[in-house]
Amino acid sequence: MFYHSLFYDSTYILVIIGAIISAIASWNVNSTFKKYSKVRNSRNITGRQAAEMILQSAGIYDVTIERISGNLTDHYSPNEKVLRLSDSVYNATSVAALGVAAHECGHAIQHQVDYGPLTLRSISVPVARFGSWLSWPLILLGIILGRMPLAELGIILFIGVVLFQLITLPVEFDASKRAIKILDGNGILGGEELTGAKKVLSAAAMTYVAALFTSILQLLRLVLIVQGNGRRRS
Numbered sequence: 265m266f267y268h269s270l271f272y273d274s275t276y277i278l279v280i281i282g283a284i285i286s287a288i289a290s291w292n293v294n295s296t297f298k299k300y301s302k303v304r305n306s307r308n309i310t311g312r313q314a315a316e317m318i319l320q321s322a323g324i325y326d327v328t329i330e331r332i333s334g335n336l337t338d339h340y341s342p343n344e345k346v347l348r349l350s351d352s353v354y355n356a357t358s359v360a361a362l363g364v365a366a367h368e369c370g371h372a373i374q375h376q377v378d379y380g381p382l383t384l385r386s387i388s389v390p391v392a393r394f395g396s397w398l399s400w401p402l403i404l405l406g407i408i409l410g411r412m413p414l415a416e417l418g419i420i421l422f423i424g425v426v427l428f429q430l431i432t433l434p435v436e437f438d439a440s441k442r443a444i445k446i447l448d449g450n451g452i453l454g455g456e457e458l459t460g461a462k463k464v465l466s467a468a469a470m471t472y473v474a475a476l477f478t479s480i481l482q483l484l485r486l487v488l489i490v491q492g493n494g495r496r497r498s
């Protein structure tokens with residue numbers, strides 16, 4: 265089959281490597297979160313309470329805290345000014361829950377202080393979405409029709425997606441850095457508890473690194489495929 269020979273070549277190994285790295289990162293964050301979900305914080309504060317305390321101490325009063333279903337679906341939406349905490353964070357009094365809640369507050373604080381990478385990331389969201397939606401069809405179409413500029417345009421769009429994942433890294437690392445500083449500074453967590461929260465946030469940050477790495481491998485593969493097809497036709 266044409267499609268078969270097109271996308272199941274030797275470069276498929278790059279996809280497999282990427283999938284393995286992503287799976288390890290995802291397993292790691294889930295198991296670390298699970299481990300520290302069993303450790304209660306000594307002050308018995310819930311994720312929601314911690315988020316309220318942190319936002320107030322940062323002078324943020326216009327951000328709503330909501331509950332969201334799902335596992336590790338916690339996020340801060342800059343457009344809506346809503347901080348959403350998942351079931352295992354919102355009402356939970358674990359060290360893991362407080363780490364995640366503080367991390368999301370870190371994003372709200374980034375928004376408040378106009379942290380550059382967050383602004384850049386927010387602007388890039390629609391571009392990245394458009395790129396990841398259109399890049400594969402363009403590349404496929406370019407190869408099938410033998411129109412290499414079309415395939416190259418697809419690759420440029422995919423580079424945009426990779427760049428988006430790259431600017432996500434400072435945003436995520438900075439939010440966790442702020443979270444740990446606040447949890448420590450406000451005396452919400454201390455000692456061993458703080459170490460646990462740090463481990464959860466580091467594991468979460470690694471999933472973003474893994475996602476970037478996986479995309480770079482995919483990009484490399486796409487370039488190899490397009491180059492190979494270009495050469496065969498010329």
Ligand SMILES: [Zn+2]
Nearest residue numbers: 367371436439
């Ligand atoms: Zn985050």
